[in-house]
Amino acid sequence: xxxxxxxxxxxxxxxxxxxxSTLIGxxxxxxAGAFVALKKFRGRNFVxxxxxxxxGFPPVLAGLLVYLVLSRSGPLxxxxxxFTPIGMIVAQSLxxxxxxxxxxxxxVMAVEKRLHDTALTLGADExxxxxxxxxxxxxxxxxxxxxxxxRAVSEVGAVLIVGGNIAGQTRVLTTVIVLETSAxxxxxxxxxxxxxxxxxxxxxxxxxxxxREGAV
Amino acid sequence: xTISLALRxxxxxxxxxxxLRGVDAEIPAGEIFGVVGPSGVGKTTVxxxxxxxxxxxxxxxxxxxxxxxxxxxxxxxxxxxMAMIMQNPTTFRxxxxxxxxxxxxxxxxxxxxIRGRAFAALDFVGLLERAQEPAAxxxxxxxxxxxxxxxxxxxxxxxxxDEFTSNLDPANVRLLEEATKRYRKETGATVxxxxxxxxxxxxxxxxxxLLLDGRFIxxxxxxxxxxxxxxxxxxxxxxxxxxx
Numbered sequence: 001x002x003x004x005x006x007x008x009x010x011x012x013x014x015x016x017x018x019x020x021s022t023l024i025g026x027x028x029x030x031x032a033g034a035f036v037a038l039k040k041f042r043g044r045n046f047v048x049x050x051x052x053x054x055x056g057f058p059p060v061l062a063g064l065l066v067y068l069v070l071s072r073s074g075p076l077x078x079x080x081x082x083f084t085p086i087g088m089i090v091a092q093s094l095x096x097x098x099x100x101x102x103x104x105x106x107x108v109m110a111v112e113k114r115l116h117d118t119a120l121t122l123g124a125d126e127x128x129x130x131x132x133x134x135x136x137x138x139x140x141x142x143x144x145x146x147x148x149x150x151r152a153v154s155e156v157g158a159v160l161i162v163g164g165n166i167a168g169q170t171r172v173l174t175t176v177i178v179l180e181t182s183a184x185x186x187x188x189x190x191x192x193x194x195x196x197x198x199x200x201x202x203x204x205x206x207x208x209x210x211x212r213e214g215a216v
Numbered sequence: 217x218t219i220s221l222a223l224r225x226x227x228x229x230x231x232x233x234x235x236l237r238g239v240d241a242e243i244p245a246g247e248i249f250g251v252v253g254p255s256g257v258g259k260t261t262v263x264x265x266x267x268x269x270x271x272x273x274x275x276x277x278x279x280x281x282x283x284x285x286x287x288x289x290x291x292x293x294x295x296x297x298m299a300m301i302m303q304n305p306t307t308f309r310x311x312x313x314x315x316x317x318x319x320x321x322x323x324x325x326x327x328x329x330i331r332g333r334a335f336a337a338l339d340f341v342g343l344l345e346r347a348q349e350p351a352a353x354x355x356x357x358x359x360x361x362x363x364x365x366x367x368x369x370x371x372x373x374x375x376x377x378d379e380f381t382s383n384l385d386p387a388n389v390r391l392l393e394e395a396t397k398r399y400r401k402e403t404g405a406t407v408x409x410x411x412x413x414x415x416x417x418x419x420x421x422x423x424x425x426l427l428l429d430g431r432f433i434x435x436x437x438x439x440x441x442x443x444x445x446x447x448x449x450x451x452x453x454x455x456x457x458x459x460x
């Protein structure tokens with residue numbers, strides 16, 4: 001028998017953790033990506049390669065790193081964030097920021113290649129050009145945020161390690177699916193899976209609508 | 217005669233390859249100057265240097281008798297007196313009107329002035345009815361007309377045209393050539409046009425220069441250039457005998 005109030009709480013925590021991680025990913029990743037795309041500096045290619053490499057960063061490894069940092073003997077253990085939603089958000093942000101940054105780099109660089117000289121010859125100074133480039137890349141930037149959210153909402157390894165899958169406290173949709181599957185509760189696991197799918201579908205539908213509206 | 221633009225001993229290399237080997241030229245104010253030459257000879261590079269999009273490795277670019285360097289304090293002010301229309305029409309992800317208004321927004325022109333000037337510029341190229349459409353939905357020829365209006369609305373003293381009608385249908389070619397002549401007539405602007413189309417150079421330019429081996433081999437009034445060139449290279453180029 002499914003406890004629907006517990007389901008509602010899991011869904012709410014899933015949205016809170018994935019949503020906040022995506023927000024952090026957007027706040028840090030979009031400006032960082034735009035900076036790398038538009039500013040020529042020493043080591044720029046290295047930073048780009050690093051961001052792209054982190055696309056495939058294993059969530060369990062991110063979870064382990066955050067676990068070690070937040071554990072009682074770790075450097076940030078005094079914060080008491082281990083096995084809390086905050087710790088889960090930190091772990092997921094570690095995964096989302098490079099993705100948002102990387103996709104933003106690609107989106108803005110594509111605009112740079114196409115429009116840089118046009119903007120300059122029409123009289124843009126560097127600051128105006130940067131604003132133009134980010135505005136022109138808005139569809140790509142929104143894609144970056146969508147990909148980041150996709151990574152966050154579907155991720156299980158990091159939140160499992162850092163959150164501990166504690167009922168009523170750190171249990172999210174992906175970790176409850178793992179739990180139910182390991183307990184051979186396949187029906188429950190499938191129901192949670194369907195809920196996760198519908199949730200992701202609804203959010204992506206909204207984001208896609210925003211993308212279409214921005215695509216003049 | 218006021219000299220609008222001058223290149224003095226301009227050299228430019230790309231990846232170790234010497235493209236321009238000391239280009240010298242003077243372009244009087246109000247002239248339409250045509251640059252012709254084989255592919256890859258550096259014609260676009262000359263325009264990009266004149267428009268301060270690039271810096272010469274050696275030599276100087278003069279505007280109204282003063283040397284100007286890209287990145288200098290006065291270079292932005294200088295760039296804002298010029299505009300370039302490139303070979304491939306590049307429009308912003310915005311409406312036709314917003315595309316034409318872009319340069320005016322950059323200059324802080326009031327919204328009321330922007331509306332008046334942008335609509336007049338669109339009328340100039342016959343696109344007034346399309347003002348509120350997304351620019352990306354226009355044909356290539358129409359997008360190039362948007363690019364022309366977007367440059368002309370700024371009333372630049374110098375207009376650079378880089379193969380601006382290649383790949384366009386004859387109707388759009390004619391329309392843009394007429395717009396160029398009208399713009400020069402109305403504003404007295406200097407126009408530098410790079411073209412592969414010798415007929416276009418003949419139709420538009422007051423003087424034509426042949427760029428070859430990294431420098432101008434011959435610069436002459438259009439009629440002389442085509443009917444009685446002084447250099448054997450020019451004759452070979454015009455007759456299509458030059459292999460490159």
